[in-house]
Amino acid sequence: MTEESPPLQSTGLVTSQVARFDTPLPLACGRELPAFELVYETYGELNADRSNAVLICHALTGHHHAAGYHHVDDRKPGWWDAHIGPGKSIDTRRFFVISVNNLGGCHGSTGPQSIDPNSGRIWGPDFPLMTVEDWVHSQAMLADRLGIERFAAVVGGSLGGMQALQWSITFPARLANAAVIAATPKLSAQNIAFNEVARQAIRSDPEFHDGWYAEHQALPRQGLRLARMVGHITYLSEHAMGARFGRDLRTDRLNFGYDVEFEVESYLRYQGDSFSRRFDANTYLLMTKALDYFDPAGDSDDDLARALSPAQCRFLVVSFSTDWRFAPARSREMVDALLRAGKGVSYANIDSSHGHDAFLLPNERYAAVLGGFMQRIANDIETIDANRPSGDGAHHGETSRQRMPNDQRESG
Amino acid sequence: MTEESPPLQSTGLVTSQVARFDTPLPLACGRELPAFELVYETYGELNADRSNAVLICHALTGHHHAAGYHHVDDRKPGWWDAHIGPGKSIDTRRFFVISVNNLGGCHGSTGPQSIDPNSGRIWGPDFPLMTVEDWVHSQAMLADRLGIERFAAVVGGSLGGMQALQWSITFPARLANAAVIAATPKLSAQNIAFNEVARQAIRSDPEFHDGWYAEHQALPRQGLRLARMVGHITYLSEHAMGARFGRDLRTDRLNFGYDVEFEVESYLRYQGDSFSRRFDANTYLLMTKALDYFDPAGDSDDDLARALSPAQCRFLVVSFSTDWRFAPARSREMVDALLRAGKGVSYANIDSSHGHDAFLLPNERYAAVLGGFMQRIANDIETIDANRPSGDGAHHGETSRQRMPNDQRESG
Numbered sequence: 001m002t003e004e005s006p007p008l009q010s011t012g013l014v015t016s017q018v019a020r021f022d023t024p025l026p027l028a029c030g031r032e033l034p035a036f037e038l039v040y041e042t043y044g045e046l047n048a049d050r051s052n053a054v055l056i057c058h059a060l061t062g063h064h065h066a067a068g069y070h071h072v073d074d075r076k077p078g079w080w081d082a083h084i085g086p087g088k089s090i091d092t093r094r095f096f097v098i099s100v101n102n103l104g105g106c107h108g109s110t111g112p113q114s115i116d117p118n119s120g121r122i123w124g125p126d127f128p129l130m131t132v133e134d135w136v137h138s139q140a141m142l143a144d145r146l147g148i149e150r151f152a153a154v155v156g157g158s159l160g161g162m163q164a165l166q167w168s169i170t171f172p173a174r175l176a177n178a179a180v181i182a183a184t185p186k187l188s189a190q191n192i193a194f195n196e197v198a199r200q201a202i203r204s205d206p207e208f209h210d211g212w213y214a215e216h217q218a219l220p221r222q223g224l225r226l227a228r229m230v231g232h233i234t235y236l237s238e239h240a241m242g243a244r245f246g247r248d249l250r251t252d253r254l255n256f257g258y259d260v261e262f263e264v265e266s267y268l269r270y271q272g273d274s275f276s277r278r279f280d281a282n283t284y285l286l287m288t289k290a291l292d293y294f295d296p297a298g299d300s301d302d303d304l305a306r307a308l309s310p311a312q313c314r315f316l317v318v319s320f321s322t323d324w325r326f327a328p329a330r331s332r333e334m335v336d337a338l339l340r341a342g343k344g345v346s347y348a349n350i351d352s353s354h355g356h357d358a359f360l361l362p363n364e365r366y367a368a369v370l371g372g373f374m375q376r377i378a379n380d381i382e383t384i385d386a387n388r389p390s391g392d393g394a395h396h397g398e399t400s401r402q403r404m405p406n407d408q409r410e411s412g
Numbered sequence: 413m414t415e416e417s418p419p420l421q422s423t424g425l426v427t428s429q430v431a432r433f434d435t436p437l438p439l440a441c442g443r444e445l446p447a448f449e450l451v452y453e454t455y456g457e458l459n460a461d462r463s464n465a466v467l468i469c470h471a472l473t474g475h476h477h478a479a480g481y482h483h484v485d486d487r488k489p490g491w492w493d494a495h496i497g498p499g500k501s502i503d504t505r506r507f508f509v510i511s512v513n514n515l516g517g518c519h520g521s522t523g524p525q526s527i528d529p530n531s532g533r534i535w536g537p538d539f540p541l542m543t544v545e546d547w548v549h550s551q552a553m554l555a556d557r558l559g560i561e562r563f564a565a566v567v568g569g570s571l572g573g574m575q576a577l578q579w580s581i582t583f584p585a586r587l588a589n590a591a592v593i594a595a596t597p598k599l600s601a602q603n604i605a606f607n608e609v610a611r612q613a614i615r616s617d618p619e620f621h622d623g624w625y626a627e628h629q630a631l632p633r634q635g636l637r638l639a640r641m642v643g644h645i646t647y648l649s650e651h652a653m654g655a656r657f658g659r660d661l662r663t664d665r666l667n668f669g670y671d672v673e674f675e676v677e678s679y680l681r682y683q684g685d686s687f688s689r690r691f692d693a694n695t696y697l698l699m700t701k702a703l704d705y706f707d708p709a710g711d712s713d714d715d716l717a718r719a720l721s722p723a724q725c726r727f728l729v730v731s732f733s734t735d736w737r738f739a740p741a742r743s744r745e746m747v748d749a750l751l752r753a754g755k756g757v758s759y760a761n762i763d764s765s766h767g768h769d770a771f772l773l774p775n776e777r778y779a780a781v782l783g784g785f786m787q788r789i790a791n792d793i794e795t796i797d798a799n800r801p802s803g804d805g806a807h808h809g810e811t812s813r814q815r816m817p818n819d820q821r822e823s824g
Contacts, residue, residue: 028668029666029668128668186659188650188653190648192659192674192677196641196676196681197642197680200680200681201613204634206618225612226609226612229608229609229612230609230642233602233605233609241600241601241605242601245601247598247599256440256442256540258611258615262601263601264601264604264605265605268605268612289668289670292674293666
């Protein structure tokens with residue numbers, strides 16, 4: 001793109017911001033972060049009564065740069081630019097969108113690469129393990145800082161969807177809607193097993209040095225590369241992989257050796273190499289653990305409906321037909337539990353050949369479903385704004401209830 | 413077991429044998445093996461006209477020790493003892509069963525750990541890559557050596573099933589039946605992708621030394637361990653993993669660190685460790701390549717029916733309902749192609765929760781299906797034997813045709 005012509009429907013050039021917190025954050029692991037920073041971006045404008053804020057939560061290897069461009073010469077926009085921008089599903093002409101890099105990340109928020117104030121050296125592997133609930137707490141502190149008492153919606157895919165679900169339980173009064181996309185109420189044994197292979201790949205790399213690779217001027221590239229390769233297989237559907245690569249050879253004929261022969265080998269190696277150059281190993285380990293630990297029903301005798309009973313928001317649950325990482329059945333578990341708990345939930349299973357990755361990609365029905373859900377939220381907000389005498393911005397609780405009639409709460 | 417009481421229905425104590433071949437074996441890769449040895453075992457007795465021989469082909473990490481015990485104090489029998497033995501599906505009271513370790517293996521047949529006669533040092537990574545067709549050729553040489561002109565059946569699961577299928581194409585006159593179990597007519601892109609991750613894990617282990625680990629007194633244990641872990645996930649069904657481990661913790665509570673927390677982590681690590689101590693890395697690499705290369709329809713414009721048209725045997729194809737490595741749909745591709753080619757094929761999809769591993773495990777219906785198929789073969793042989801004047805053992809071709817009436821060839 002050039003400065004003169006930002007792409008159509010792009011939120012344009014965006015700048016990341018940093019919020020510093022000197023209040024200690026108690027963590028699920030029993031430790032606390034004495035102080036921390038969160039890096040975030042915002043798109044769109046906060047309205048007068050601060051009722052149009054939407055929080056975007058990112059997935060395993062995501063970050064705060066969800067939409068727009070950082071530089072005029074960026075070739076790629078943020079990771080969810082397909083769905084965030086003017087006129088898009090999450091319409092930045094109507095919403096004030098906040099996208100934050102999670103604690104423990106490697107894109108600017110406090111994480112293993114940050115300095116531990118107690119030791120004066122980087123945290124490295126001493127950085128405390130995080131849970132989805134910890135992230136939600138830190139995100140709420142950011143909301144406080146930005147003066148947002150209640151989000152119009154918290155939205156996320158995959159691990160981001162788990163954060164949206166957790167928000168509804170931890171801070172029921174602080175969000176009007178939650179969109180839980182391509183997620184699961186807890187990982188299966190197979191999900192944990194894939195994460196464990198990735199962790200073992202990283203931790204058994206001799207360059208890992210028990211996580212102190214930075215102090216050894218080393219990088220566990222091979223481990224990260226393998227972790228990404230195995231992860232990538234689970235992000236794509238078998239069908240998508242077959243359609244894209246099949247058994248196509250990269251070379252004219254088999255070379256009967258271990259250089260690349262099949263296209264799919266070349267693709268995986270490329271993905272692995274590229275990832276290993278841009279992602280921090282300690283962060284990857286920590287993020288997979290947060291996935292494994294997520295289990296909101298765990299404290300409710302595995303009764304997800306009971307765990308979700310505090311929720312006050314409306315829900316949108318979206319799954320993708322060929323997602324085998326977090327299959328549609330896992331989304332239906334959440335829908336069933338929400339219905340049993342008497343919550344308002346809409347559910348769509350989107351036909352897509354792209355497997356788990358579908359949640360990141362453009363798709364007409366997906367855009368219509370997510371866009372429709374968000375549009376209704378925006379319409380409600382704007383109707384209330386239009387009907388309110390100017391200056392009356394204090395009764396969020398009241399207005400929220402008005403925009404969630406019971407008949408919609410029960411909608412399936 | 414004790415010497416006094418071998419387990420019921422066991423083929424008892426068995427001894428491996430070695431056949432040496434000094435005839436060069438031309439290989440698909442364009443090279444040739446100047447000489448080679450095959451280690452094998454036999455169970456049961458060859459009948460007078462040598463018509464009751466059954467060849468067992470092994471899978472990725474299998475070997476020739478398929479049934480019985482090597483030592484009186486062995487705790488475990490051969491890998492397919494559930495199905496081979498007196499009174500079992502492959503009844504050693506009626507069949508002469510031959511089980512061979514494939515070339516390139518690490519259990520006694522010539523492979524990467526053998527001495528290359530040209531260099532005088534071990535082959536290591538210089539050992540030529542093998543294909544399923546190469547194995548079939550070497551197995552035919554063993555059959556010649558044992559005086560077996562025609563097998564009553566060639567039987568195998570997974571990669572072993574591919575060998576059975578290849579036998580029907582390469583040597584159509586040399587087998588009366590083929591049992592192709594839990595196999596596929598070719599690997600999918602996803603199958604190849606998993607193999608590639610395993611290979612990269614091994615090859616990126618610093619202890620691999622480009623395959624010359626033995627010369628460096630090293631072993632790429634971490635690589636093998638990771639390869640086995642990722643393989644193991646694909647051998648089990650998601651359901652089986654969930655039923656066996658779920659999210660059960662190994663410890664009282666989460667330890668918020670990277671020691672084992674979930675049972676499934678402990679299981680995978682154990683499987684990986686154990687495998688890395690007993691299997692050769694170069695063999696593992698080579699076996700995964702043979703899997704990737706298998707594609708009998710490749711030379712027939714991807715028309716599997718055309719590729720199978722030379723086959724003269726009856727087929728049994730068996731798949732398992734929760735096998736996602738080589739799913740039932742892959743078996744049905746073979747059944748469809750066989751039917752289109754006008755071959756006699758019986759097909760059973762066995763309900764099992766055990767995923768791909770089901771082909772190794774006891775299962776009532778599986779035993780009935782495989783046992784019934786084998787029983788009919790045995791009955792045919794014995795009827796012919798009973799009706800034949802003594803000494804008439806020379807007309808195998810003739811007798812074979814008699815025991816395969818056309819109405820059975822067309823049976824679905």
